[in-house]
Amino acid sequence: MNQDIEYLLEEASEMGRVRADCPDCGSSNTFSATYIPNSLVVRYNCFDANCEVKGSKKVGLQKSTLKNGLFTKPQDCPMAIQDEISLSNFSSLQNNSKAIEYLQKVQCYDLYEQKHIDVRYDIKQERVVFVVKELDGNRNVNAVGRTLRSNGKPKWFKYAKTSADYKIGSGSIAVLVEDIPSACVVSKLHDVVGIALCGTILSQLLLNHLVKTNYSKIFVCLDKDAALKSIEICDTVKDKVNNIGVLFSELDLKNMNEEELEELIWKK
Ligand SMILES: [Zn+2]
Secondary structure, X not given: OOHHXXXXXXXXXXXXXXXXXXXXXXXXXXXXXXXXXXXXXXXXEEOOOOOXXXXXXXXXXXXXXXXXXXXXXXXXXXXXXXXXXXXXXXXXXXXXXXXXXXXXXXXXXXXXXXXXXXXXXXXOOOEEEEEEEOOOOOOEEEEEEEEOOOOOOOOEEEOOOOOOOEEEOOOOEEEEEOOXXXXXXXXXXXXXXXXXXXXXXXXXXXXXXXXXXXXXXXXXXXXXXXXXXXXXXXXXXXXXXXXXXXXXXXOOHHHOOHHHHHHHHHOO
């Protein structure tokens, strides 16, 4: 498949819907892709009458696969192989006031200073880049960059085309969130591991990690507009882990202080 279409489908799986110029025929704004949460596919087509671009693609985890036992067919786990990535195109954050300001705004600068998180800068794309290690290892398998341009698209960019599950902190409680700064913020609480999906799709790798790690409690806390997806993830996983629930937060975790976070998590 056309690389650009692949990219748009991936974006649709995160954003829910994407409208763009057609990568195939080049018509302006005729390409449309929509994520269908119930079946975990992205459907796409081009509205140009002379263009044949049309289809659907599975993304993330398939509910039917889960019911029938885990990932028996190779095509069910396209995200399973994560190559190590090179970080040589990124530069240091040193003296980059805009990037540092961003980290401060999302309450991550202290973690960066204490070297708990590896953050770099992509000069070309003007992105603050969070380096993603594999879930239960030390290899750098992805990098996720947040644009600093005021209307930069996409807001978050994944440098490798695999899942980018990001885990930080240690403890017996896991809180699943959408983006990396939220995971960082929540990991500051005692006994809490923050895990960012970098989107709203539960990857096979993350599911394996959750099952294997035996957390005493798992909370799914995606952004407010993705509450339904939180529930879906919870439904998909609940028979495989000890204790999982959805947390509904009115506020964005990145903007909450410690007291508010504790209130949200411990009142459960
Ligand atoms: Zn087209």
